Amino acid sequence: MAGNLVKIKMGRLDKIFDSVENGSLFKDKYVLQANYFPDNIPHRDKQIDQVASILAPILRGDRTSNLFVYGLTGTGKTLSVKYIKDQLLKRYKKEDTKLRILYINCKLKKVSDTEYRILAEIIKQLGSEVPATGLPTDQVYAKFVEILEEEKQSLLLILDEIDQAVKKISDSFLYNLTRLNSELSKTQISLVGISNDLKFLDSLDPRVRSSLGEEEIVFSPYNALQLKDILKKRSERAFNKGVLEEGVLEKCAAYAAREHGDARRALDLLRISAELAEREGSKKISLKYIDMANSKIDKDKIFDIVESAPRQFQLVLNSIINLNKGNQAQKTLQGTKINRIFTGDVYNNYQNLCEQTKTEILTQRRVGDLIAEMDMVGLINATVVSKGRHGRTREIKLSIPNQIMEKVSGILSERLMI
DNA sequence: CGAGATTCATGTGAAGTATACCTTTAGGCTTAA
């Protein structure tokens, strides 16, 4: 009896394993993943050449112009710069001075947010240590300078997502960095800033702008054809022959092109489509999986945010959902009349919710910021409107798809113990 | 009736506060030779 049961179970699992082992659509899934580093970067030759020619003097040990690289997400900025970094290091031969190229992503959680942490990361990459917290910032600077003065070297600092850093800190950080050169006798620092905010440079202090933006390069978005080409190159390595149905690449490319030509999005779309197809035991990746993948990406993002958000954030979100539900009900009852949701409404509802859940009530000021955050991450759509005599406020629209509203609501109730 | 002044409900910015956490430092205690 018991043996039978196990046998049945084994049989079922074997089937699952078999389907993954034999029927796999993937040849090499890694090729489609975000951290894959391709050995050539299509359609970016012009930009790569530009960057390379600006940075080339560093091979002679000269200081190069500071460089600023713009471009929306998924336009190959990071990839291209990293590629050039590798090439430079490969070519560098001079013995008497050392060449060091540091790549720092200012957006990564462990690095981001403070001048201190960025410096700490730089120092760590230079091969020294500094405590994660506890030291005054100027001491960290001193340590940085000390390391640089140890020996003659050229330093190229690549700061990715630099706008994130400056938004949190002030641009005085960049100012300090650009000025450091005059204090150093043996070492030259060159900066490469990467940002996807096109207006970023304008918002900087003029002194910083002129020194950081000595050279500028713009990475324009890929168009649908280029995206398709990229997908094609990668899919040849990623998939087994013949698993892609006609038009799949085109559709992925088209979707991603719609999102400002984001290549990362295109690749994600393709990979997730394939995963979905595989899970359903399909031998081919057909068009319908792309649509599924597309909505799955959106949904997962929402669940992620909602689930990991801090309690107060969840409470406020819950209030908005409550109000929205009320509106839906009214809509069906009374026809066309829709109450718009404003900050004040949300705050009132939120206060009630706090009483129910015995949570401390935050000030309206703070709740306003939380609402702004939700707008930022795309959970809601909030626009500032002036209602004339009735003041000025944000009009809030929920932008969670209806199909997952229930589930989001469920997660919230569970986490908030309502 | 129309131009300007008012007004409302909040947006927004700066600065301050509380709490949690971190390292360094110094002093006292333990331990092994």
Place this chain on the structure above:
DNA sequence: AAGCCTAAAGGTATACTTCACATGAATCTCGTA
């Protein structure tokens, strides 16, 4: 004497709060036709 532990001191990060000022169109006011 060396090593270890602990608490105090001095720092940062985070999540708020407080205070103060900014906003912009509906509405009010008042001079004018």
